[in-house]
Amino acid sequence: MITVLVVDDDFMVARIHRGFVERIDGFEVVGTANSGDQAVAALADLRPDLVLLDLYLPDVFGLDLIARLRAVRPEVDILVITAAREAEAVRGAVRQGVVNYLLKPFGFEDLRTRLQEYARRRASVPEQVTSQADVDRVLAPARPHVNRLPKGLSQETADLVAAALRTTSDNLSAAECAEKVGISRVSARRYLEYFCTRHQAEVALRYGTTGRPERRYRWTT
Amino acid sequence: MITVLVVDDDFMVARIHRGFVERIDGFEVVGTANSGDQAVAALADLRPDLVLLDLYLPDVFGLDLIARLRAVRPEVDILVITAAREAEAVRGAVRQGVVNYLLKPFGFEDLRTRLQEYARRRASVPEQVTSQADVDRVLAPARPHVNRLPKGLSQETADLVAAALRTTSDNLSAAECAEKVGISRVSARRYLEYFCTRHQAEVALRYGTTGRPERRYRWTT
């Protein structure tokens, strides 16, 4: 369970955000704050994993608050939720390593996809990185527009391929997956590789056979 | 022109990094530092845009230095260059918004692609964001596939061989590595020799056995 602190100067908005977060599996709101000082105090007291931070607070600008929050609890993650559209605000937030920057106003689905993406990324950090590729996986942010598939891919086919992978405890080759779903090998491979870039699936090569090694896909988690 | 400060406790390594950066168009090294205190002073004095930061410094751990650097100059960007492979180091660096995390040892091309990607991202921030899509572009830029391997080698197998070599404190022969990874001796040797050309691995001949001398590989550093 990922614990969350909601920070927003507007009491009603904080309540709405709290309601949103509590509807998402795996997240739990442990408190709310309406000012920078309250946020620092709540952080020390409640020790949340994640802070939903509005930038416009009565006593301090949100970006300047981040350093204070980190001083109290270095391992906290920050997700900025604000109406601030200045480039300097976005750059400053990114520079301080916020996990996301969500513009107000937004809908429940916007927040949900971003929190779920954060949860997945958080869980997928290996205990020990061995190669630069591992590091890049942690650095590389997953594509935004979680629902939005790249050109050439359809949601319906993606669901079918995902379902086929999930229902297989063993792993699948592109050809096997194609036969199981009922599509061509080319299409199956395209979707499987897409899932790999999203880290929803992982691939391992099977050696030993003569000929080129076989890519075998497995659904993660 | 992007101004750079190079920070590494090893004087020679700092010099090598300086040479690398100066060979890249659009970048200019304005100074080097060999400790945390020197880095803070140089940052205040030289006001660079970017710091190449080693994490292992004599007076302070690099991640703890970042906050001090930001206190002096909030708009500075950090690119971590280190041999630190602990997950906590990578996560801590990402949490503080480093622009990249490059594992030692690395080649000139590795640094060049990453710096150029940084320069491109830096230049492409719009003055004013209007939609969430603009924000997402800043947060999640498309990460180009770097580290192009020569023909006949695959990234997945290269990772496996590198991992096998690194997890062996002792050194390995081609045959031993092949068995450990699960590939043929011929393939193992091909990857091992590739790592040697990249200076990511080094080879020593072992005599004394009957037959032709054996090439034993060891991961550098």
Add this chain to the structure above:
DNA sequence: GGTGGTTGAGTTCATTGTGGTCACAGGCAG
């Protein structure tokens, strides 16, 4: 000490079955 045989690893290469690409077909919307 020279010399040829033995040994085991380095090296080359044709083979192989999958990976990846390309241009096109069918469908849907404007």
Add this chain to the structure above:
DNA sequence: CTGCCTGTGACCACAATGAACTCAACCACC
């Protein structure tokens, strides 16, 4: 009809393999 998307068959490229070959050190015998 035109343009755009999505899936497909066909074709070539490609990575790994094992067998055959070469090579460098060792060893025994003369």
